[in-house]
Structures are given as structure tokens and as C-alpha cells.
Amino acid sequence: MKMGKCAAGVAAAGILGLALTGCGSSKPSVTPAIAPASSASASTAPASPSPSASAPLAAGHTATVTIVEQGASFFAKTKYQVTVLALKTATQVTDHSDDYTVTADPGKRMVCVDLRVKNVSSGSAKGHLSPFDNPSWRGDKGDLSSADTVGGVGCDTLGMSDEDMSGQPDPMPGETVSGTLMVEVPKESGQLVFSNDDADQERVFTIPVSA
Known part of the structure; x- marks a missing residue:
């Protein structure tokens, strides 16, 4: 991935997924909020049900999935209602607040x-x-x-939205x-493919991405 202004250090590291520091103005940390079941944000976004969790979950669709949590001394299953609100693709993105550009690899x-x-x-x-x-990514050849x-x-x-899913708090029932x-995948x-964290890595649901 080629990176624009003030990204030479990151390009040298050659590792995706690391937060950048020292590139333009840094953004303030924001404590993410969770919405209770009665909140408007939990019910007003348009979505149509998906026939099953095993079917590809396209933008605007919802499915109920089960996440397995397994450790040395516990085993639990949690049900979630998942909605794909939006999906977009690009070969180059620019953060204008920091004058910073990231370009996907060839x-x-x-x-x-x-x-x-x-x-x-x-x-x-x-x-x-x-x-x-x-x-994970499953290409058109199935690998x-x-x-x-x-x-x-x-x-x-x-x-x-600028709220990263990795920074969200785990929701109570x-x-x-x-x-x-944001991930980088082949064109x-x-x-x-979203999978459980357990040893079997069982598929939970998938989101299709067109060429």
C-alpha cells in the first residue's frame, strides 16, 4: 500500500493495521457510546431481514447470528442481530484533516x-x-x-461513520x-467472512463484495 505525505515511516514498517503517529494533527480520543434497546438509533435505520445467517448479508439487510465464546473454563453462545448499514470501496482515500493519503497496493x-x-x-x-x-477474505476461486x-x-x-468497530464497547443484552x-482485499x-474466535473458526456470516 502506497502512502502519501508524512507516511514514509509507516511504509518502511510494511505493516497494515497499525495506528499512525506523528503524521499531521492527531485526532482526539472519543469514548464510544452504546445505545440501549429503547433508543432511536437501535430501531430507525432501514433494514430488511435476510433469509438466514448463512446467506450473504448485503448492504441494508439484517440477520440474527450466534457468536461462540470458548475458554479454558467456560463456553457461551451469544445471539446478535447484525445489520450491514453501508459498504463502499476505493483504491485511494485521503484524510483531509491531516492531509494524509493511503493508496491500495497494485x-x-x-x-x-x-x-x-x-x-x-x-x-x-x-x-x-x-x-x-x-x-477474512474468500475470493472468486473459493480460497x-x-x-x-x-x-x-x-x-x-x-x-x-468515523466510529471504528474495534473501539466499541461489548454490548449488554x-x-x-x-x-x-476498513480492510484491503484483491480487486x-x-x-x-466473519467467523467465531473459537478453535473451529466456524463461519458466522458473510458480506458479498462485487468486483
Whole structure:
């Protein structure tokens, strides 16, 4: 990935997904807010139900999925209602506030996804959001590969929300969070694949991305 003004240090590191420092003015840290079930933000965004969680989840569609949490001494399943609010792609994005540009590597592009996630489980345990911000990529030939996280810029450069999904608090039952993620993938038709964090890495849902 080629990077514009004041990004030489990052290019030398050659690692995607790291936050940048020392490049223009830094943005203030904002404590993300969660919306309770009764809040307007949890119910007003347009969405039509998807037939099943196993079907590709296109922009504007909603599905109920189950996330498995497993550790040395516990096993839990949490249900979420997931809505794809928006999806955009670009080969170059610019953060005008910092005068900073990121360009995708040759043959690749950046994909931004805006998700809304509601914990619809019963009980009192909070959910687990990590499966929602770390997708893999399945190309048109069916092989699975990593989807590299893009650092230094956010989806707000494409007119979307600037709230990163990785920074959102885990929602309690009845609560809703929204956030975006940006990854770099090949320029081909494929799917972002969201999987459980357990040993089996079972697929939870997919989002189709056209060529």
C-alpha cells in the first residue's frame, strides 16, 4: 500500500493495521457510546431481514447470528442481530484533516463496511465483538485468505461513520453498537467472512463484495 505525505515511516514498517503517529494533527480520543434497546438509533435505520445467517448479508439487510465464546473454563453462545448499514470501496482515500493519503497496493482495493450489532440474548452477560471487526477474505476461486486492516485512515474518508468497530464497547443484552471497519482485499468478486474466535473458526456470516 502506497502512502502519501508524512507516511514514509509507516511504509518502511510494511505493516497494515497499525495506528499512525506523528503524521499531521492527531485526532482526539472519543469514548464510544452504546445505545440501549429503547433508543432511536437501535430501531430507525432501514433494514430488511435476510433469509438466514448463512446467506450473504448485503448492504441494508439484517440477520440474527450466534457468536461462540470458548475458554479454558467456560463456553457461551451469544445471539446478535447484525445489520450491514453501508459498504463502499476505493483504491485511494485521503484524510483531509491531516492531509494524509493511503493508496491500495497494485491489484487491491480498500473496502469499508458499516455494521450495527444488537445483543439479542437473554440474561445479563455482555457480548463479545471481536468476530465483527476481523474478517477474512474468500475470493472468486473459493480460497480463504487474510483481509489486511488498513491503518491511519477511517471510513469517514468515504463519507461513512468515523466510529471504528474495534473501539466499541461489548454490548449488554438489549444494547446496540455501530461501527466501521476498513480492510484491503484483491480487486475481484468475493466475500468478507466473519467467523467465531473459537478453535473451529466456524463461519458466522458473510458480506458479498462485487468486483
